[in-house]
Amino acid sequence: MGRLFFVGGNWKCNGTSEDVKKIVSTLNGGQIPSKDVVEIVVSPPFVFIPSVKSELKPEFQIAAQNCWVKKGGAFTGEISAEMLVNLGIPWVIIGHSERRALMNESNEFVGEKVAYALSQGLKVIACVGETLEERDAGTTMKVVAAQTKAIADKISSWDNVVLAYEPVWAIGTGKVATPAQAQEVHAELRKWLETNTKAEVAASTRIIYGGSVNGGNCKELAGQKDLDGFLVGGASLKPEFIDIIKAAEVKK
Numbered sequence: 001m002g003r004l005f006f007v008g009g010n011w012k013c014n015g016t017s018e019d020v021k022k023i024v025s026t027l028n029g030g031q032i033p034s035k036d037v038v039e040i041v042v043s044p045p046f047v048f049i050p051s052v053k054s055e056l057k058p059e060f061q062i063a064a065q066n067c068w069v070k071k072g073g074a075f076t077g078e079i080s081a082e083m084l085v086n087l088g089i090p091w092v093i094i095g096h097s098e099r100r101a102l103m104n105e106s107n108e109f110v111g112e113k114v115a116y117a118l119s120q121g122l123k124v125i126a127c128v129g130e131t132l133e134e135r136d137a138g139t140t141m142k143v144v145a146a147q148t149k150a151i152a153d154k155i156s157s158w159d160n161v162v163l164a165y166e167p168v169w170a171i172g173t174g175k176v177a178t179p180a181q182a183q184e185v186h187a188e189l190r191k192w193l194e195t196n197t198k199a200e201v202a203a204s205t206r207i208i209y210g211g212s213v214n215g216g217n218c219k220e221l222a223g224q225k226d227l228d229g230f231l232v233g234g235a236s237l238k239p240e241f242i243d244i245i246k247a248a249e250v251k252k
């Protein structure tokens, strides 16, 4: 079976309730390809999830931006996977580089989180990616392989995982990876999955790209063989997110 193009919009820690209303209205008014062409997920900050969920068209699914590593309890400030399931939120982003860097989330911790979220029935957008120093040192593949291995070591199925390759140097910088740079890492990641999991997992797992994707560069990126979609930050707050969703048509 082919890999359904996937576009995620990560709103990060942005917006007021007024901003959110505007984004929702833009998304609801946009002409988007049908569900057999693209799967779309938006990830608002936790506090806005219930209103966005009730107001957005059903073509847009919801992802949380994080969840706790195990069952909820005395963990002040955290949101548990069980709570997301309880609210009918199907997806969660785990291992975003901002959390790895700013909250010191290690590869192992990210692997545990992915496993726990999956065990509760959530689908996971699992993020990996190298820093500029790591790329310059020629260690990109070593870094993303270690991040992917820490996840693979903890899970028994990749069915509900989308792997997001997000080079840290391209996030929020306007410095997008070239289509060739993105394709190279995506192909290597697929090869890693083939060698270290199963050929079927490598063939069916969607590997999406994130890092300064916008309405202007999305089509060429989408044309790359091993690139199965996007995780979009800044541009997911703007009307051009609709154009990025439409890039799925390149794969038809």
Ligand SMILES: O=C[C@H](O)COP(=O)(O)O
Binding pocket: 010, 096, 166, 170, 171, 172, 173, 174, 210, 211, 212, 213, 231, 232, 233, 234, 235
């Ligand atoms: O999760 C999304 C990524 O961090 C990309 O963010 P960006 O599109 O603003 O570079």
